[in-house]
Amino acid sequence: MSEYKQLKSDLTLHWIIVGMMLCMLIAYNIICHFFAAEIQIEMAEEQRIFIRTVFYIIAIMLFPMVNLLRHILLRLNQTMPGNNPAKNRYFMTITTTLVVIETVGIFGLIMFIFGDGYNTLYIFTTLGTLGVFLHRPRYEEYRQIIEALKLQRA
Numbered sequence: 724m725s726e727y728k729q730l731k732s733d734l735t736l737h738w739i740i741v742g743m744m745l746c747m748l749i750a751y752n753i754i755c756h757f758f759a760a761e762i763q764i765e766m767a768e769e770q771r772i773f774i775r776t777v778f779y780i781i782a783i784m785l786f787p788m789v790n791l792l793r794h795i796l797l798r799l800n801q802t803m804p805g806n807n808p809a810k811n812r813y814f815m816t817i818t819t820t821l822v823v824i825e826t827v828g829i830f831g832l833i834m835f836i837f838g839d840g841y842n843t844l845y846i847f848t849t850l851g852t853l854g855v856f857l858h859r860p861r862y863e864e865y866r867q868i869i870e871a872l873k874l875q876r877a
Contacts, residue, residue, distance in 0.1 A: 726866075727862070730862050730865055730866060731862070733810045733865065734813075734860045734862065734865060736814060737813065737814055737817045737860040738859075738860060740814075740817060740818055740821060741817075741821065741855060741859050741860065744821050744825050744851075744855050745852065745855055747825065747828070748825075748828045748848050748851050748852055748855070751828060751829070751831065751832040751844070751848065752844065752845075752848055754832070755832065755835045755841070755844055759835075762835075762836050763835065763836060763837075763838050764836060764837060764838060765838055766837045766838050770837075771834070771837055771838060771839055774833075774834065774837060775834055775839060775843060778830040778833070778834065778847070781830070782827045782830060782847070782850055785823065785824060785826070785827060785854075786824075786854065786857075789820050789823050789824050789854070789858065790857075792819070792820060792823065793816065793820045793858060796815070796816040796819065796820070797816060797864055797867075797868070800812040800813060800816060800868045800871075801867065801868050801871035801872070801875075802871070802875075804875070808872075809865065809868040809869045809872050810865075812868060813860070813864070813865050813868055817858070817859075817860050820858040821854075821855060821858055824851065824854030824855065824857075824858055825851060825854070825855070827847055827850045827851045827854055828847055828848050828850070828851025828852070828854075829847075829851075830847045831843060831844040831845070831846065831847025831848050831851070832844070832847075834847065
């Protein structure tokens, strides 16, 4: 089996996690469209604007912070001693970064529940989708972890 096919095979579970995250974002939108009347609560406009602003600030801050977290975790994957295989190390990195960035999509659901419109839901969903795209598994990163662990054990 070629190296590329082996790497692709190793990352199957990683891609399943990406798919689950995207399905969750889609589910938030479906829930909001079909159950809007049941789940929305009335909140004062000023409170909603304040919460929405805080969520936008958090979302803007999360993108570079998660990128830094991913960078740190990737370096730790390459340098930490132990018998944990590269596949498991990279899986934890991908899962951690995706879970953190998925919260941006949840902000849209929360704002919709608080009485905001579909526009806010779509904006946060799009940002969440962008975050999932940016933090998807990459074959090159995984290969670098494998190579670093080989050198470490040699």
